[in-house]
Amino acid sequence: xxxxxxxxxxxxxxxxxxxxxxxxxxxxxxxxxxxxxxxxxxxxxxxxxxxxxxxxxxxxxxxxxxxxxxxxxxxxxxxxxxxxxxxxxxxxxxxxxxxxxxxxxxxxxxxxxxxxxxxxxxxxxxxxxxxxxxxxxxxxxxxxxxxxxxxxxxxxxxxxxxxxxxxxxxxxxxxxxxxxxxxxxxxxxxxxxxxxxxxxxxxxxxxxxxxxxxxxxxxxxxxxxxxxxxxxxxxxxxxxxxxxxxxxxxxxxxxxxxxxxxxxxxxxxxxxxxxxxxxxxxxxxxxxxxxxxxxxxxxxxxxxxxxxxxxxxxxxxxxxxxxxxxxxxxxxxxxxxxxxxxxxxxxxxxxxxxxxxxxxxxxxxxxxxxxxxxxxxxxxxxxxxxxxxxxxxxxxxxxxxxxxxxxxxxxxxxxxxxxxxxxxxxxxxxxxxxxxxxxxxxxxxxxxxxxxxxxxxxxxxxxxxxxxxxxxxxxxxxxxxxxxxxxxxxxxxxxxxxxxxxxxxxxxxxxxxxxxxxxxxxxxxxxxxxxxxxxxxxxxxxxxxxxxxxxxxxxxxxxxxxxxxxxxxxxxxxxxxxxxxxxxxxxxxxxxxxxxxxxxxxxxxxxxxxxxxxxxxxxxxxxxxxxxxxxxxxxxxxxxxxxxxxxxxxxxxxxxxxxxxxxxxxxxxxxxxxxxxxxxxxxxxxxxxxxxxxxxxxxxxxxxxxxxxxxxxxxxxxxxxxxxxxxxxxxxxxxxxxxxxxxxxxxxxxxxxx
Numbered sequence: 242x243x244x245x246x247x248x249x250x251x252x253x254x255x256x257x258x259x260x261x262x263x264x265x266x267x268x269x270x271x272x273x274x275x276x277x278x279x280x281x282x283x284x285x286x287x288x289x290x291x292x293x294x295x296x297x298x299x300x301x302x303x304x305x306x307x308x309x310x311x312x313x314x315x316x317x318x319x320x321x322x323x324x325x326x327x328x329x330x331x332x333x334x335x336x337x338x339x340x341x342x343x344x345x346x347x348x349x350x351x352x353x354x355x356x357x358x359x360x361x362x363x364x365x366x367x368x369x370x371x372x373x374x375x376x377x378x379x380x381x382x383x384x385x386x387x388x389x390x391x392x393x394x395x396x397x398x399x400x401x402x403x404x405x406x407x408x409x410x411x412x413x414x415x416x417x418x419x420x421x422x423x424x425x426x427x428x429x430x431x432x433x434x435x436x437x438x439x440x441x442x443x444x445x446x447x448x449x450x451x452x453x454x455x456x457x458x459x460x461x462x463x464x465x466x467x468x469x470x471x472x473x474x475x476x477x478x479x480x481x482x483x484x485x486x487x488x489x490x491x492x493x494x495x496x497x498x499x500x501x502x503x504x505x506x507x508x509x510x511x512x513x514x515x516x517x518x519x520x521x522x523x524x525x526x527x528x529x530x531x532x533x534x535x536x537x538x539x540x541x542x543x544x545x546x547x548x549x550x551x552x553x554x555x556x557x558x559x560x561x562x563x564x565x566x567x568x569x570x571x572x573x574x575x576x577x578x579x580x581x582x583x584x585x586x587x588x589x590x591x592x593x594x595x596x597x598x599x600x601x602x603x604x605x606x607x608x609x610x611x612x613x614x615x616x617x618x619x620x621x622x623x624x625x626x627x628x629x630x631x632x633x634x635x636x637x638x639x640x641x642x643x644x645x646x647x648x649x650x651x652x653x654x655x656x657x658x659x660x661x662x663x664x665x666x667x668x669x670x671x672x673x674x675x676x677x678x679x680x681x682x683x684x685x686x687x688x689x690x691x692x693x694x695x696x697x698x699x700x701x702x703x704x705x706x707x708x709x710x711x712x713x714x715x716x717x718x719x720x721x722x723x724x725x726x727x728x729x730x731x732x733x734x735x736x737x738x739x740x741x742x743x744x745x746x747x748x749x750x751x752x753x754x755x756x757x758x759x760x761x762x763x764x765x766x767x768x769x770x771x772x773x774x775x776x777x778x779x780x781x782x783x784x785x786x787x788x789x790x791x792x793x794x795x796x797x798x799x800x801x802x803x804x805x806x807x808x809x810x811x812x813x814x815x816x817x818x819x820x821x822x823x824x825x826x827x828x829x830x831x832x833x834x835x836x837x838x839x840x841x842x843x844x845x846x847x848x849x850x851x852x853x854x855x856x857x858x859x860x861x862x863x864x865x866x867x868x869x870x871x872x873x874x875x876x877x878x879x880x881x882x883x884x885x886x887x888x889x890x891x892x893x894x895x896x897x898x899x900x901x902x903x904x905x906x907x908x909x910x911x912x913x914x915x916x917x918x919x920x921x922x923x924x925x926x927x928x929x930x931x932x933x934x935x936x937x938x939x940x941x942x943x944x945x946x947x948x949x950x951x952x953x954x955x956x957x958x959x960x961x962x963x964x965x966x967x968x969x970x971x972x973x974x975x976x977x978x979x980x981x982x983x984x985x986x987x988x989x990x991x992x993x994x995x
Contacts, residue, residue, distance in 0.1 A: 242262040242263070242266060243262055243265050243266065243268045243269055243270050243271050243291075244269065244270045244271070245258060245261060245262060245270075245271055245273070246270065246271070246272045246273065247272070247273035248273070248275075251273060251276055256340070256341065256343055257285070257306055257343075259340065260306050260338065260340060260343060260344070260345040261273070261287075261289075261304060261306065261345060263338045263340070263345065264304060264336050264337070264338045264345040264346065264347055265289065265291055265304070265336070265347070268291040268292060268293060268299075269292055269293055269294040270291075270292040271289050271290070271291050271292070272289065272290040272291075272292065273287050273288075273289055274287075274288045274289065274290055274301070275287070275288045276288075277303075277360075277361045277364075277472060277475075278361055278363055278364070278472040283307050283308055284305055284306065284307030284308070284311065284312075285305070285306050285307065286303060286304070286305050286361075286472075286485075287303070287304045287305075287306075288301055288303060288359055289301065289302050289303070289304045289347075300349070300350070301359070302335075302347045302348060302349050302350075303332060303347070303348040303350075303359075303475065303485065304345060304346070304347050304348075305345065305346055305347075305348070305485070305486075306343065306344070306345040307343070307344065308342065308343065308344070309339040309342050309343055309344035311488050312337070312339070312344040312345070312346055312488075313337075313339070313344065314488045315334070315346070315486060315487050315488040316334050316337050316346055318487040318488060318489075318490040319331075319333075319334040319487045319490075320334075321490075322464055322487065322490045323487050323490065331483060331484040331485070331487075332348035332349065332350050332475065332483045332484065332485050333348065333349050333350070334346055334347070334348060334487075335347045335348070335349050348483075348485050350477070350483055359475050359476065359477050359478070360475070360476055361471065361472045361473075361474065361475055361476070362374075362377070362471045362472070362473075362474040362475070362476055362482065363471035363472050363509055363510060365377070365476040366471065366506075366510050366553075367510070367513070370549075371548075371549045371552040371553055372552075373480060374553050375552065375553060375556045376480060377474075377476055377480050377481070377482045378482070378553070378556060378557065378560070379556065379560065380480075380481060380482060381474065381482040381484070382498075382499070382502075382557070382560045383560045383563065386466075386498075387560065387563060387564060387751075388751065390463050390464045390465065390466075390495075391463050391465070391495045391496075391498070391563075391564035392463070392563070392564055392747075392750070392751060393463055393464075394461035394462055394463035394495045394564065395461060395462050395463070396461060396462075396566070397458065397459070397460045397461050397462040397494060397495075397566075398457060398458070398459055399457070399458055400454065400455055400456065400457060400458065401453055401454050401455075401456055401457075401458045401577055401578065401581060402454040402455060403458075404458055404493060404494045404497070404578070405454070405494075405578055405581040405582055405585070406454050406581075408581070408582060408585035408586075409450070409454075409581065409584065409585045409588075410585070410587075410588040412447060412451070414588065415447055415584065415587055415588075416447055418587050418588070418590045418598065419447065419587070419602065421590070421595075422590065422595050422598050422599050422602065423436060423437060423599065423602070425437045428445065429442055430954075432444060432445045432448040432449070433445060433952065434606065436520070436524075436603065436606065437520075438519065438520050438521055439520050439521045439524045439603070440521060440524075441524075442952065443606035443607065443609060443610050444606070444609040444610055444612075444613055444949065445609075446580065446584050446602070446605040446606055446609045447584075449580075449609045449612070449613075450580070450581060450584055450605075453577050453580060453581060453612070454581070456577065458494065458574065458577070458578070459566060459567075459570070459573070459574065460494055460495065460496065460565065460566045460570075460574045461494075461495045461564065461565070461566045462492055462493055462494060462495055463492065463495035463564075464490060464491070464492055465490070465491065465492075465493055465494075465495060465497050465498045466484060466487070466489070466490060466498050467488075467489030467490050467491055467493070467497070467498070468486055468488065468489040468501070469484075469498040469501050469502050470501060470502065470505040470509065471502075471505055471506065471509050471510060472509070473485055473486045494578065495564055496561050496564065496565065496574070496575055496578060497578070499557050499558070499560070499561035499575075500561075500575070500578050500579050500582050501582065502557055503554045503557050503558070503579070504579070504582055504583055504586055504601065504604070506550060506553065506554065507583075507597065507600045507601055507604060508586060508589075508593060508597045508600070508601060509597070510550070511546065511550055511597075511600060512593075512594075512596045512597045512600065514546040515596045515600075517544065517545065517546045518544045518546055518547050520599065520603065522542070522544050522547060523547065523600060523603060524603055524606075524607060525540075525542065526542045526544075526547040526550070526551060527603065527604055527607035527608070528607055529541060529542055529551060530551060530554055530555065530558075531576070531607065531608070531611045533555055534555075534558050534571045534572075534575075534576075535571065535572060535611075536730060536731065536732050537730070538730055558571070558575070561575065562735060563750050563751065564750065565750075567739065567742065568732075568735040568738050568739065568750065569732075569735060569736075569739060572611060572612070576608055576611060576612055577608075577612055579604070579608055580604075580605050580608035580609055580612060583601040583602075583604040583605040583608065584601070584602075584605040586598075586601045587601060587602060610949070613945060613946065613949035654702075654706050654709075654724070655706070655710070655972055656706055656707055656710040657703045657706060657707055659833070660703065660704070660707055661822070661826055661829055661830040661833065661857075662822040662823060662825075662826025662827070662829065662830065662857075663700070663704055663707070666704055666817075666819060666820075667704065667707065667708065667711075669817065670691065670693070670704070670708055670797070670817060671708065671711070671713065671714065673688040673691045673795075673817070674688070674691075674708075674714060674717060674718075674772065674795050674797075675688075675717060675795070676713050676714065676717050688795065688815060689790070689794075689795060689796065689811070690788065690795070690796045690797075690798070690809070690810060690811060690815055691795075691796070691797050691798075691810075691815055691816075691817050692798050692799075692800060692806040692809055692810045692815060692816045692817065693705065693797060693798070693799045693800075693817050693819055694799075694800055694801070694802070694803060694806040694816055694817070694818055694819065695799075695801065695818065695819035695820070696801065696821075696856065697801050697858075697983045698856050698857065698858030698859060698910065698981065698983045699819055699820075699821060699856060699857060699858075700819065700857045700858070701776075701777075701799035701800075701801075701819055702726070702776055702777065702799060703857075704819065705774055705776055705797055705799055708772075708774075708797065709722045709724060709772065709774055714772060717770075717772075718770055718771050718772040718794075718795070719770055720769045720770045720771045721743075721771055721772075722771065722772045722773075722774065723740050723743060723744075723771060723772070723773050723774070724774045724776065725739075725740070725774070725775055725776065725787060726776040726777050727775065727776065727777050727778055727779065727783050727784070728777050728779065729779045731783055733755050733783060733786055734752065734754075734755055734758055736787075737749055737752075737755065737758040737759060737762055737786055737787070738750045738752070738758065740762055740787075741758075741761065741762060741765065744762075744765045744766075744769075746765065748761060749761050749762060755786050756786075758786070759785075759786035759787075759789055760789075762786070762787075762789050763789035763791075766789060766790050766791045766794055767791045768791060768793075769790075769791055769793065769794060770793040770794065771790065771793075771794050772794070772795055772796075772797070773787065773788075773790050773794055773795070773796040773797070774796075774797045774798070774799075775787045775788070775796065775797070775798040775799075776798070776799050777799060777800070778798050778799065778800040778802075778805060778809070779800070779802070779805075780805070781805055781808050781809060784798055784809055785809075788809070820855075821854055821855030821856055822850075822855040822856075822857060822860070823855065824847065824850060824851060824855070826855075827850035827851075827853070827855045827860055828846060828847060828850050830857065830860050830861070830864070831846055831849070831850055831860055831863065831864050831867075832846075833864070834860075834861060834864025834865055834867075834868055834967070835864045835865075835867040835868040838867045838868065842878070845878055849863065853910070853913065856910060858910075858981055858983060858984075859910045859913055861967045862913060862914065862917050862966070862967045862968065862984075863913055863917075864967065865917075865965060865966045865967030865968075866913075866916070866917045866920070866966055866967070868965075910983075911987075914983075914984070914987045915987075917966055917967075917968065918968070918987070918991065920966075921962060921963075921966070922962075924953075924959065925958070925959045925962045925963065926991070927951075928947070928951045928953075928956070928959040928963070929959075929963055929968060929988055929991065930988050930989075930991035931950050931951060931988075932947070932950075932969075932980060932985070932988045933985055933986075933987075933988030933989030933990075933991065941972070941977045941978065941979045941980075942977060942978055942980075943976070943977050943978065944956055944957070944960065944978075947959075947960065947978070960978070964978075968980070968984055
């Protein structure tokens with residue numbers, strides 16, 4: 242049996258010494274150079290230098306000792322799932338032995354000569370930069386495991402309970418732990434909690450998690466490591482990461498490893514730096530992570546410890562998205578799973594202590610807030626209103642044209658509820674798509690790309706949605722419609738991957754760059770006959786990856802910027818300028834919304850539509866305002882007077898002093914929106930302002946989301962008031978409410994002013 246040398250501080254039992262000698266029995270001497278952090282099941286992990294009789298040393302190995310049953314399972318899983326699939330990414334199991342319920346095994350490494358300064362990923366995190374950690378994780382999770390495990394997946398549809406319920410303790414135990422770690426936690430009305438030293442309130446996760454467990458997880462399943470925490474990855478001198486411990490390898494939700502890894506960063510890594518940040522800073526850090534994952538602009542944490550964790554977790558999520566069933570479903574797939582698993586990890590409070598448990602509880606609180614605010618498919622909305630009980634009845638004039646189809650899942654948004662004064666524009670745009678109007682002879686010429694340019698609120702997205710749902714368009718493009726709304730800060734790679742999925746392939750998820758994904762998309766579209774719609778383009782470079790249709794495809798893009806339209810269109814004739822409505826059509830639209838006002842004050846109504854410059858969104862808001870307020874004595878003359886006065890004030894401002902909404906539309910429209918919201922009661926006005934937090938593409942949300950963000954028992958009175966005034970629109974095809982981007986900007990301006 243070999244001699245054993247170790248540092249004096251490293252203590253071993255007699256049984257452990259016997260196991261170490263036995264598993265290295267072919268050597269003359271073994272030197273225990275260091276002990277790693279160890280596992281959570283009574284195991285110990287050592288870096289060992291084995292030495293031969295002639296005094297020469299073999300490459301270092303990692304030796305693990307612990308309960309025999311766990312180590313047997315680790316060895317067997319390695320042989321069954323790992324050995325053939327991941328030869329260059331994992332440490333290889335060798336030299337197993339067991340005695341009296343305890344066992345030992347060795348891990349050997351390809352390139353083992355680099356193991357002289359090997360550390361586990363937890364130690365590596367504290368001694369290296371965020372970029373170095375990101376490089377290690379990318380090499381392991383993406384390049385090694387991404388293709389062979391997470392990417393080789395099957396469809397998964399099951400309740401969240403089946404995948405994540407197994408980890409949760411009893412609700413009573415969670416309540417006891419919560420009261421122990423936060424004895425001053427305040428339980429508020431509406432299942433909200435207020436955490437000491439943290440601003441604001443959050444949904445009570447102990448009340449929310451049973452509802453999440455029964456919702457459907459729509460994702461993918463694959464082999465996963467099952468215990469991917471920061472001590473089960475070893476990092477050698479070159480920065481390469483190596484997996485160890487395969488006792489829990491199994492087939493399950495393919496994002497589980499990512500969720501566990503970021504959760505254990507909170508449990509194992511951040512608590513050691515917790516003196517450097519406050520709990521309120523930590524809650525803001527969680528918010529920033531979710532805002533980033535949802536594609537929104539946010540303030541990156543300024544605290545050094547949290548900024549580093551932010552960069553690392555953001556990378557983990559970006560890699561996870563490559564293996565998601567739908568990369569856009571972070572809020573309905575990844576976020577609920579993170580919420581449940583974070584809550585489950587509170588059960589380890591007796592061993593982890595107060596700070597780690599506080600952090601994962603806060604993680605669950607913030608995640609729960611985003612689930613309620615954003616994830617419409619998690620908390621399903623059933624329309625609360627019907628005709629006569631809140632939503633205005635739609636007359637026959639409001640019905641969509643007869644040639645408008647029901648929306649197809651995954652393609653364009655629903656058709657507009659009504660379309661006034663756009664017949665000529667529809668005919669012209671359809672002609673550019675090769676569709677001849679009735680009465681015309683011969684086939685129209687297919688124009689490969691048309692850029693629709695117009696003011697904010699003029700109806701660019703509306704007319705594009707009408708075209709995308711048109712029956713003649715469907716006949717002209719039998720392979721269907723692909724639609725994307727970009728906005729100011731799009732996730733280009735994820736959106737390209739979604740088009741790939743719509744075309745029946747997951748391959749675009751594996752693309753490393755936007756250029757690579759765009760080339761693959763072009764190949765998929767080469768023989769297709771499709772309409773591609775790229776809506777709300779803000780930057781030339783955002784649109785270019787989607788302009789890859791084949792010779793039988795046509796592309797419509799919409800933008801508010803003249804130069805951008807000119808830069809993207811092949812010729813000046815390929816830009817279609819969507820004009821404001823004529824006086825006649827503007828008056829027709831106003832009459833649809835406020836018929837008695839127009840009939841009673843025809844001259845004033847004409848003056849109003851001219852004042853609003855024929856802008857459809859402004860006319861809709863004005864019509865709703867007049868129709869709602871006329872019974873209180875507020876008429877078209879009053880509105881005209883207030884618009885004139887308010888416009889004078891705004892136009893007197895120097896251009897450099899105009900901010901936000903004032904730079905997006907005319908002064909008259911700004912004043913109109915201000916007057917419309919000034920007439921709301923204070924609570925409803927606040928509710929409208931809070932909707933400014935949603936992304937304008939356009940923003941859509943359900944009753945549950947509004948109830949949560951407004952923190953009210955019954956959101957329906959406020960919803961009714963906003964719908965009545967044209968500030969919110971109910972989309973029956975989606976069972977959701979919609980808000981135009983310009984109205985979102987207005988709401989944001991109120992939020993900032995408040």
